Amino acid sequence: MVEHDPRIPEGAVNVSVGGFNRFVGPLFRLPETPGDEIRRFAFIVTDKHMNSAGTVHGGMLMTFVDISMSQTARAVSGAKSCSTVSLNCDFVGPGRLGDVIEARVKVTRRARTMMFMSAELVSGDHTLLVATGLWKVPVES
Amino acid sequence: MTDTPSPLPGYVPTKLVDPFEIFVGPVFETGAPGSRHFIFRVDERHVNMRGVLHGGMLMTYADLTLGAAVWDATDYAPSVTLNMHTQFLKPAHAGDIVEVTPQLTRKTRALVFMRGDFTVAGRTIFTAESIWKLLGRD
Numbered sequence: 562m563v564e565h566d567p568r569i570p571e572g573a574v575n576v577s578v579g580g581f582n583r584f585v586g587p588l589f590r591l592p593e594t595p596g597d598e599i600r601r602f603a604f605i606v607t608d609k610h611m612n613s614a615g616t617v618h619g620g621m622l623m624t625f626v627d628i629s630m631s632q633t634a635r636a637v638s639g640a641k642s643c644s645t646v647s648l649n650c651d652f653v654g655p656g657r658l659g660d661v662i663e664a665r666v667k668v669t670r671r672a673r674t675m676m677f678m679s680a681e682l683v684s685g686d687h688t689l690l691v692a693t694g695l696w697k698v699p700v701e702s
Numbered sequence: 703m704t705d706t707p708s709p710l711p712g713y714v715p716t717k718l719v720d721p722f723e724i725f726v727g728p729v730f731e732t733g734a735p736g737s738r739h740f741i742f743r744v745d746e747r748h749v750n751m752r753g754v755l756h757g758g759m760l761m762t763y764a765d766l767t768l769g770a771a772v773w774d775a776t777d778y779a780p781s782v783t784l785n786m787h788t789q790f791l792k793p794a795h796a797g798d799i800v801e802v803t804p805q806l807t808r809k810t811r812a813l814v815f816m817r818g819d820f821t822v823a824g825r826t827i828f829t830a831e832s833i834w835k836l837l838g839r840d
Contacts, residue, residue, distance in 0.1 A: 581756035584726075584747050611721045618722035619783045620765045624758025631757075645757045649787045 566605055568661045576602070576632055585610070585624055590632060591663070600636065602629040602664040606656055617656030617689070626650065626680050626692045629664035634676045634696040637668055641699075643676065648694040660684040674698050709743040709799050716740065716770065723766050726759060735774040739803045740767045744796050755794040760820065763800065764788065764830035768816045771804035772834045775814060784813075785833040792827040800827070807831075812839040 569589050577586025591601040604625060612618040627645055634643035656662055662684050669677040676698055682690040706728050708714070713730035723729075729742045740763075748759040765783060772781055794800060800820055807815035813833060820828040 579751040580749050581747065581759055582750065585758065609721055609725045612723075613719040613721070614780075618720055618762070618765070619786070620726070620758070620762025621722050623761040623765070623786065623788075624756070627757045627761065642752060644793075645790050647787070647789050648757070648761070649785070651785050652783050 568605065569603060573603070576628070581624075582628055585621065588625065588628060598667060600629075600633045600666045602632065602666070603661055606658055606660045606662060608658070611658060615658070617658075617660070617662070619650075619652055622652070622656065622662075622682060622690050623648070623650050623692075625662065626664055626682055626690060627694075629666050630678050630680050630692070630694050631696065633666040633668065633678060634698060637671060638676060638698045643696045643698050646675075646695045646697050648692060650690055650692045652690055653688045656682075656684055656689050662689065669693075671698075674700055708741075710741060713741060716766075718766070720766075722762070726762055729763070729766060731770075733803075736771075737803070738767075738770065738774065739801065740770070741799050741801045744794055744798045744800065746796055749796050753795055755796075755798065755800070757788075757790055760790070760794075760800070760828050761786065761788055761830070764802075764818060764820070764828075764832070767802050768804045768818055768830060768832050769834070771806065771818075772814045772816050775806050775809060775816075776836060779839075780837045781814065781834045782837065783832060784835045786830060787832075788828065788830045790828055792822075792825065794822050794827050798822045812836055 572592035573589040577588040666680040708730040716729040802818040817831040
């Protein structure tokens with residue numbers, strides 16, 4: 562990241578530290594609100610995230626929601642890594658250049674080896690994407 | 703990455719116009735519009751810290767290739783993705799070549815249903831089903 566954008570709050574943690582996450586990032590985990598079961602992540606839309614129609618590419622929106630839900634699965638389960646098994650995304654509205662896009666992730670059910678989650682991507686008052694997904698949680702031996 | 707040669711003979715670079723697709727590409731193809739077969743080689747940009755192909759890259763590749771097939775099926779009508787459902791069956795790694803021939807499931811006046819089975823060395827690693835809205839059609 563070149564310099565800190567004031568729209569990313571103090572206490573946010575860069576979770577795009579390597580691999581594809583870093584390539585498409587930076588992406589941040591936002592500070593938790595005590596008592597709030599929603600986990601939040603954010604990124605700022607730059608030129609590389611766009612499509613030729615002037616909106617954020619659907620692949621980037623799916624990438625961001627996948628990373629946010631995977632991070633949540635890891636944080637909640639304590640596992641080092643969790644794998645996406647299935648992800649369903651509805652593209653509700655377009656994202657724009659310069660937007661701060663926030664992911665809001667909720668765990669629907671945590672079973673021993675599986676986690677069910679839902680998530681929403683929002684920009685300001687606008688919903689961009691809603692997703693449900695299923696993650697495999699490895700059993701620590 | 704525009705000068706990257708195709709990982710397999712007989713393929714030409716897919717023309718990419720979206721900045722995000724150019725950023726993650728290149729992608730190569732063979733075959734005529736309507737029955738195009740696509741490939742891309744996984745490189746170190748596309749994997750996570752465990753060396754496994756990132757789901758985000760697979761979904762981006764699915765959006766790109768199924769979208770190209772929608773384009774072919776609609777006489778190049780502008781469209782947007784309404785929904786994409788994906789299943790991750792097996793991991794892939796750097797150096798793997800991921801192939802897909804998108805399949806048209808159904809086309810109505812306003813909607814296109816497109817799916818794909820994505821394979822590495824002949825084994826399906828990922829599936830995607832998508833619904834596209836043709837802009838300006840009721």
